[in-house]
Amino acid sequence: MATLAQALELVSLLESELIRRRAEIDRNGEYYRGKQPLKFASDDFAKFHGDRYRDFSDNWVQVVADSPVERLDVTGFQASGExxxxxxxxxVWQMNGLDGDSQLGFLGAVNSARSFVLVWGDPDDEDTPIVTFEDAAQCIIAYEPGSRVRRRAGLKRWQDGNVDYATLYLPDQLWKFERPLSRQDKSPQMADVDDAMRLWLPPGAEERRRTWEPRDEEKLGEPNPQPNPMGLVPLVELPNKPMLVDDPISDVSGVVAMQDAINLVWAQLFTASDYASFPQRVILGAERPVIPKLNAAGEIVGKQPVDLAKFAVDRVAWITGKDAKIAEWQAANLAAYTAIIEVAVGHLAAQTRTPQHYLIGKMANLSGDALLAAETGLVKRVNEKKLWFGQALREVARLILLARGEDAKAKAMRAGSVLWADSESRSYAQLADALVKLKDIGFPFEWLALRYGLTPTEVADVVAMREREAEMDPVAAATAMLARRPGAEPDDGEDVDAEAEELDEVPV
Known part of the structure; x- marks a missing residue:
């Protein structure tokens, strides 16, 4: 068991690594929300037009991130041997609202390269542990050397009000700490006041004020530290694109540079549209028009130049001088900009395996087979995420069973499986045709119902409905009974007569 000093040292080290990860996590989150600064612009362009396009973004990051998440739907868990x-x-999954929160967790993993799931027992309901998806900016796990599975420690750090909180999860203990919030949104004047008053504190008081302290047991209503009855770190990581010896990779990180390029081309297009989308005419060899300047008595006292902006509004100019000429510049070709944007979006589609009709939005005379072929890359991408997320969720299911005290079932769940909805998008006609063909070659009804997209709970309800319908139709029940008998195809006349006698005995 860890001592207080060991626990504090571990919290400090894990917090340092968590802070290191924050920069990329925060950037990806901002890009997903469409808050994308103008990049790759020249100094002059940024100087004159940077503020104009500060709030504009042609947000493809969100489409790339959302496209796999919308096909990740957990439908159940099945232990080994069941x-x-x-x-x-x-x-437990439904009571914790994880049918919805799981989508947030998957999206967090796609954006931030990882997300987490926390499992802990509920003292008010021993049969329903508390399960929550956690953000990558708040959680971190330390693994045993050489392992990506065995967890040695986990930390969750968050802020609430003016207080920082941290919970350290160990296989045998759980520690809870707090400290005053070190970074607050204060005015410069109040920050100066804080700095001045720190000089009044006795030596060492400021350092103690900023360090973690165990949370008060009386306020918590529970011991601190407290034992971990599960014997495992109850925090599980969902990695996105995991690597053998490096951090997992976010789907968004590879899109950021191209997103910046697309935003710049749009900014240049808008600028060209504003300044050069119409033919520009220039007058050569003529003096600038002037008008008389009058005093209060109406006498001419001088001359003043005509406001040239008036010509742009009135679309009329007075040209004087025998050598005056009119020249013209052609309008800018804006199609060149849109062609570049289409190429850039095509690169995004290829690099992220996102179907082009998701990004470009053009569909014309495409058959169902053509659409399936266009989405093959996305389906493979989704299936890869199911593989890695499924391993983590299987461990989550194991922790839930341990929290419920079902050790035998938890052991079986280690080799169990997570059930997912189908990754492919098909029309009902295509799906029904495929299921009928599978039924003809012998696949059972329950398996077909799962392939149709029903959850295991819904399949059980449908099977019960079928049984009730069969009870209301005895002839159909007897026919089904004969169909289930081995050797249902009679070999001679005696078998036919025997089956007929059985049907005669069925009450109608």
Whole structure:
């Protein structure tokens, strides 16, 4: 068991690594929201037009991030050796609202390269542990050397009000700490006041004020530290594109540079549209028009130049001088800019395996097979995420069972599986045709219902409905019974007569 000094040192080290990760996490989050600064612009262009396009973005990052998440739907959990999905695990999943929160967790992993799931027992309901998806900016896990699975420690750090909170999770302990918020949104004047008053503190008081302290047991209503009955770190990481020896990769990180380039081309297009989208005419060899300047008595006392902006509004100019000429500059070709943008969006589609009709929005005379082929890359991308997220969620299911005290089922869940909805998008006609063909070659109804997209719970309800319908139709029930008998195809006349006698005995 860790001592207080060891726990504080571990919190400090994990917090330092968490702070190092924050820069990329925050940047990806801003780009997903469309808050994208103007990059790659020349100094002169940024000087004159940077503020004009500060709030503009042609946000493709959000499309790239959302496209796989909308196809990631968990439908159940199945332990090793079981033929059906586990009802208790699905009940815990639903009671914690994870059918919706899981989408937030998957999106967080796609954007930030990872997200986390925390499992802890609920003292008010021992059968329903508390399960929450956590943000990558608040959580971190330390693994055993050489392992990407065995967790030695986990930290969750967050802010609430004017206080920083941290919870350290160890296999045998749980520590809770707090400290005054070190960074607050204050005016410069109040920050100066804080700096001045720190000089009044006794030596060492400021350092103590900024360090973590164990949270008060009386306020918590529980011991601190407290034992971890699960024997495992209850924090699980969902990695996106994991690597063997490096951090996982965000889907957004590779899109940022191209997104900046697209925004710059749009800014240049808008500027050209404003200044050079119409033919520009210039007058050569003529003096600037002037008008008389009158005093209060109406006498001419001088001359003043005509406001040239008036000519632009009135579209009329007075040209004087025998050598006056009119020249013209052609309008800018704005199609050149849009062609560049289309190429850049095509690169995004290829690099991220996002279907082009998701990005470009052009669909014309495409068959169902053509659409399936166009989405093959996205489907493979989604299936890869199911593989890695599924391993993590299987561990989450194991922790839920341990929190419920079901050690045997938790052991079976280590080799279990996570059930997902189909990654492919098909029309009902295509899906129904495929399922009918599968039924003809012998696939059972329950398997077909799962392939149709029903959850295991919905499949159980449909099976029960079918049984009730069969009870209301005895002839259909007897026919189904004969169909289930081995050797349902009779070999001679005696078998036919015997089956007929059985049907005669069925009450109608």
């Amino acid at each position: 033929e059906k999905a586990d009802k208790d695990l699905w009940q």
